[in-house]
Amino acid sequence: MRKVTSLLPALAALLLLTACGSEQAGTPGAATSASGTAATTPPVDGVRITSVTIPSATPTPNSDGFSVHADSLPTGDSGISAAYEVTNNGTEALTYTILFDFTTDTGEVMGNSHETVRSVGPGTTERGTVRLGVLAPGASPVTRVKVSRVTKVPAVEAPPASGECPPSGIRLTTDDGDAAMGLRVVGLHLENCGKRDYSLDGYPLLELLDEDLSPIQGVRIVHGSGGISTGTGFDEPARPLVLKSGERALSGLMWRNTTESGAAVDVPYVRVRPERGADPVTVTPHLDLGTTGKLAVRAWSRPSQ
Template sequence: MPKTNALLPVLTALLLLTACGAPGSGTGVTAPRVDGVLITSVTLPSAMPTPGSDGLGVVHADPLPADGSGISAAYEVTNNGTEALAYTILFDFTTEAGEVMANTRETVRSVAPGATVRGTVRLKASTPGSSRVTRVKVSRVTTVPAAEAPSASGECPPSGIRITADDGDAAMGLRVVGLHLENCGKRDYALDGYPLLELLDQKKVAVQGVHIVEGSGGISTGTGFDEPARPLVLKPGESALSGLMWRNTTESGDAVNVPYVRVRAVQGADPVTVTPHLDLGTTGRLAVRAWTRPSK
């Protein structure tokens, strides 16, 4: 009997643990709305009780899933503006101490003025041995007019041309972001030269003081940026590649950050706004590569 009494604190603790919600628990959220995005609840897997094998009926807690399965957050996006917007949201999955274990990017394609759209973001497999995720937060929100947002994979805009930007590459302060163009329409599409760019700040206002140079502009060699522009005709289903290159060197003066780049494939084409988040430092230069066929 004394042995049974000694187990009561253990049993009580485990009952409290499972009362928190098994197999998962919704957590109240008090974080403020970030640029129209609010996390409304977070669901975390709870330790599940299993009967013990020691003959005493002690309940043991099974380990939490190591791959992050079951961790999710419900969110809502509210557009308080006057035009339909596309939202790209970066969610951070963190420990109780705030250490970021993983992040996930979600895109909400079109939210009408005054409307609220709801969704759920889930943690993908986490690194084995990493600390336990207990929180989800909105790390960054970018918005572009829905009419200028890059089309989703498998969709073709009325222009028949799909333009997207990749995640880029960075090494020793050199940054390169690829611009990808696909002729998803039914007619040939002619290119000759360089994409036309507008650099926009956080308020979608044109950034001043940055010189856009055709070719490498001496920023770096051996990158393909100095290949001459040649006329291209893309048949339906064919693609072309361009790119942006810069260094994030920061010396005297104020560093320049460009979250948005409005791209036109050729003069007069419909614009597409991509969000490469250019950290130009104080260099004042951005190189652009001529349209070319991707290497095979």
């Protein structure tokens, strides 16, 4: 008599494989496996994504041993992440700020995240992981992670980390800025985090730098609004200030991104000194000056209460 083989174990295995999804190995910045898929994306300014993790349904056998169901992800976490590495091929220690985009197959950005990697020495590689966190309600499925933008400054000129006080005792940072109808404003924030009083009288000193940290020529830096816009507080006169420990001062940059005839000018880096002789801090406001050729700077003042 011919032996009959049961089809139930094979059917259960087929169900498990179908529910687990598939991996897209070798696809730049793409994965559908919770265990991660190696990425072959080329480096962007020394930053390379090495693997991407995008969870799929995780099957768990039911009590009957044959059907499966999907386990849910932890509340408040998409589970989407990417491992990356930063390699400094330069000759001095650099601090990197990286913008990662989490996108669909068509390139639509569903979320992004900034990562700062500090003091990467020359010839060395640092590794880290960036996580998306929570996806917005109704967002399309994320299938890719890419390096959208990289800025890097000499480590000795990088803005301090949150809560860190530099040896100078002066913490200088920028905010995210504001934009409306082509008008751009970015705030410069200075805090005396040291123990001694700190005196200011006038305007911060600025150097505009290109992607290679070389000076950009042809842009006029004006004290006050320079006619760019009124009612912004930029035309308030400079007054002497003495900041005691823990006190703050505010300045700012203002410009329009109007583009007419001629080549548009973009300024990725600005080297700032709070006053003459002070240690420089290089910030990355990415000034899209268009063809205006003008940047306004506001005098140091105390923040309004």
